[in-house]
Amino acid sequence: MAERARGEQRTSTVVGPVVRARPGPGGRGAAILCALLGLLPVTPVLAWSYGLAPFAVWFWSATVPSLALLAALGVATARRPHRRRLHRALVVGAVGGLLGTLGYDLFRVPFALAGVRLFAPIDTYGVLALGADSSDPRTGLLGWAFHFSNGIGFGISYAVLASGRRWQWALAWGLMIETLVVASPVAGVYALRGPGLIAIAYAGHLAYGTPLGLLAADPERTVGRLREVGPHTTAYALLAVLLVLVVWQRPFGTPATVRAGQRVAPGPSALVLDGRFHPQYLRIPAHGCVDLHNGDPVPYTLPAAVGSPRLEPGRTTTACFAAAGNAVLRVRTSDRPYAGGFVIVDRTAVADRQADANRTAAVDRAALADRTVSRSGPEGAPR
Incomplete structure (x- = not known):
């Protein structure tokens, strides 16, 4: 009986800390850090709408560094077995955010073809980031790159905190993002008014949350499928989107x-x-x-x-x-x-x-x- 008690005591002292050490992907502190970095890319829009500082200041001091740090963390965690869960969350968040942004934009295309200028804010981002007097292909490319960086950042923030949860949680995440936009000065700055526009915006964020939630619900399976495609599928996907934007916007010349x-x-x-x-x-x-x-x-x-x-x-x-x-x-x-x-x-x-x-x-x-x-x-x- 004494031996059994000592065995049970040893088991509890070994198992207990392991359970408490895994509150999130790679640890609570690392998960919170990555979640915050994922939210930073959008700060220029909020800061400019609140009149805190020029858009360009926040873009170059918050958006660009946060994206660089997330990329560095993605590379670093891939080489550390004890950060495997965090790496999976970063990969799933990046791919899920990318696909979610594509879904969000594709949902809005029919309305844009009907004459609703839903994509207008994207072009303003590039003009503001470069401090230009007017738009051109360079500002167009930067605006769209900023747009996708926001979607990817939101996806990473969700994945590092909610990987493994039911996919419907990502729908709530998308609706929360849009609610914060509607409740902030951003809605007034960009004239997001009327039930029609707001309904389209909310529905578009459901289209964003669906692929993100489906991929993040089973991160191990998602990463496994990505590896079946190739060893660097995430990086190639991001580069492919950037290449498509360059071909579309043609920033090396002006009409x-x-x-x-x-x-x-x-x-x-x-x-x-x-x-x-x-x-x-x-x-x-x-x-x-x-x-x-x-x-x-x-x-x-x-x-x-x-x-x-x-x-x-x-x-x-x-x-x-x-x-x-x-x-x-x-x-x-x-x-x-x-x-x-x-x-x-x-x-x-x-x-x-x-x-x-x-x-x-x-x-x-x-x-x-x-x-x-x-x-x-x-x-x-x-x-």
Whole structure:
């Protein structure tokens, strides 16, 4: 009996600590660290929407380092047997987040084809990250890369904390992400209003959570299947997505219409062809202005600008905007779905001192006279 008691005591002292040492993949501290790193990529959007600092500051100081650290942890844990569970969670989270983001975007494609500008925020990310006056293929590539990094980061955060749980937990995770967006200033900045848009956003996050939850529910099986495909399937999948984005966005050249629009005037400017802005996205400081050259044979009116200026055919018009805080404004030239473009009001933007003074005067004149401020002839506003 004494021997049996001593044996039971030895068993309890050996088994007990093993059970307590596995609260999460690779340990509680490591799991929490990876979860936090997975959440950091999205901080530029939140910080900019709250007006805390320029988007670019948070992008280069939070998003890029956190992604680099997660990649380094993924490589390091692969070589350490005692970190195998954490490595599996990182792999499953990255792949699940990638597939979830693809599912989220594919769900929204039919609505975008119908004219709902659901993908507009993605292009603004690149403009803000580079601090550019307007969009081009480089900002487009960076915006989409940022979009996918957010989806992958959210996937990693979920997997390191909830691997092995029922897949429906990931649906709740996706809905929680969207709820935080709707409850934050991000919804106001990007004009996420109305039951239709909000319903699409929530449904899209269910499409995000489904593949993530299915893969994270059995991480060992998921990693085993990935290894059957190849030894570095996760890395190749991420590189493949990046390659597709590069081929799609073509960042090594700028379309002629975009170049022409950027040369209309110093600062944010665009060429209007077939009722659309080229480039599509213009970034201005608070109470700033843009210069638009109407290359079409018909006039357009911009209700979103101060004084609803009229764009006369063949003329360059300065359109000013009264927004004082960060905002993304939909500027329409007509009721057609893709007509016009977007103006990003960024109160952290730095404008040339003289140009800023001239544009402020243009705002005052437009507000008082309720007319277009034109620079096309002798009656145009001085620069």
